[in-house]
Amino acid sequence: MIQNIPLPATHEPADAAFWQATLRAELVVQQCTGCGHHRFPPRPMCPVCQSTALQWRTMSGRGTIWSFAVPRPPLLPAFEALLPYVTAVVELEEDPLLRVTGALLDPHTGSMQGVSAESVAIGAPVQIAFWRCAEDVALPCWQLVGAGSKAGVLSGIAASPSGENA
Numbered sequence: 001m002i003q004n005i006p007l008p009a010t011h012e013p014a015d016a017a018f019w020q021a022t023l024r025a026e027l028v029v030q031q032c033t034g035c036g037h038h039r040f041p042p043r044p045m046c047p048v049c050q051s052t053a054l055q056w057r058t059m060s061g062r063g064t065i066w067s068f069a070v071p072r073p074p075l076l077p078a079f080e081a082l083l084p085y086v087t088a089v090v091e092l093e094e095d096p097l098l099r100v101t102g103a104l105l106d107p108h109t110g111s112m113q114g115v116s117a118e119s120v121a122i123g124a125p126v127q128i129a130f131w132r133c134a135e136d137v138a139l140p141c142w143q144l145v146g147a148g149s150k151a152g153v154l155s156g157i158a159a160s161p162s163g164e165n166a
């Protein structure tokens, strides 16, 4: 089931560096070297000054929940098999206009399942975590900050069928 989740293209020129960073458990965003503007998601050109010159900046991985949702059917079968779970849109600590969407992971199990929507609130602090769902894909996810959270640790909840992860 889990391997049927549609995976992002991770080798496109505009965002390959982003996906390579996720494999190192790092959240990076683009910064325009022309005007300094940060942007996310990755794209080839600065929306402020139209420069294509950029550098990648590593973020702290800390943020607060801007909004969240509890997905319900109908969903793609691979996602329906993961119910119940909570997804959140998170404002990054460095700039609240940088918002990163991801599932909330249970800090004790590293699983999407087991996070109660009642435990989630807008404004709650969260820490980035990464779900290694394929050999070359680690999806950004979030954990509520609190007892037991492990910042930046690659989650093993979706280990490959053989149990081998790079």
Ligand SMILES: [Zn+2]
Pocket (backbone or CB within 6 Å): 032, 033, 034, 035, 036, 037, 046, 047, 048, 049, 050, 051
């Ligand atoms: Zn710019």
